[in-house]
Amino acid sequence: MKKRCYIAGAGDFCPDEPPEKGDYVIAADGGYAALAAMDITPDLVVGDFDSIKAIPEHPNIIVSPAEKDDTDVMLAVRQGFARAYHDFIINGGLGGRLDHTLANLQVLAHIVSNNARGVLVGRPMSVTAVCNGSIEFSEGASGVVSVFSFGGNAEGVTLSGLKYPLDDATLTCGFPLGVSNEFTGAPASLSVRAGTLIVIWESGCENAARLI
Numbered sequence: 001m002k003k004r005c006y007i008a009g010a011g012d013f014c015p016d017e018p019p020e021k022g023d024y025v026i027a028a029d030g031g032y033a034a035l036a037a038m039d040i041t042p043d044l045v046v047g048d049f050d051s052i053k054a055i056p057e058h059p060n061i062i063v064s065p066a067e068k069d070d071t072d073v074m075l076a077v078r079q080g081f082a083r084a085y086h087d088f089i090i091n092g093g094l095g096g097r098l099d100h101t102l103a104n105l106q107v108l109a110h111i112v113s114n115n116a117r118g119v120l121v122g123r124p125m126s127v128t129a130v131c132n133g134s135i136e137f138s139e140g141a142s143g144v145v146s147v148f149s150f151g152g153n154a155e156g157v158t159l160s161g162l163k164y165p166l167d168d169a170t171l172t173c174g175f176p177l178g179v180s181n182e183f184t185g186a187p188a189s190l191s192v193r194a195g196t197l198i199v200i201w202e203s204g205c206e207n208a209a210r211l212i
Helices: 031-037 072-082 098-113
Strands: 005-008 024-028 044-047 061-063 087-091 117-121 125-131 134-137 144-149 154-160 166-171 188-191 196-202
Touching (some): 005 072, 024 072, 044 072, 144 188
Parallel strands (some): 005 024, 024 044, 044 061
Antiparallel strands (some): 125 196, 154 166
């Protein structure tokens, strides 16, 4: 079984994507309340606790100042890296404030830039990032999938097994060429030779945990 770091954030939490046995579970601020509602005790709690307005009683807790450079989710990711995790599931990192959602996309970019993998679990959409590499979806996937460049041009983008394929294309931040593609039911592969892609798909078509 892969060693995964499961992070619960303060955004829209998906109870049908709970931690799996063997996951190292970190509650980031308000994510503690989401886990408590499911009777799940995290291994570690981090944050400034401005979301839940109180510091939880937990034997393994890191309290940060409110005025800091890292978000609570980024603090949790750093703790995961410090424990040698390279596969991250982030539940509760979408929805709510748009600036927090954008910040969590940057967290994904940070994860893949460190040769690790991460997924933002959400309903109805989940998100991952790919840097100088590829991601595959299994046979039977259905629904909408969108692909965007992130942080500059994404070169050598190839999409196969989708309704609208691409071959060695360049995606830019100034034109949304990759929006609203569709799975066909065939195995699908999305790759980029140089650059970073943000991949957003309908969560019902594939369990996020299978992707990492």
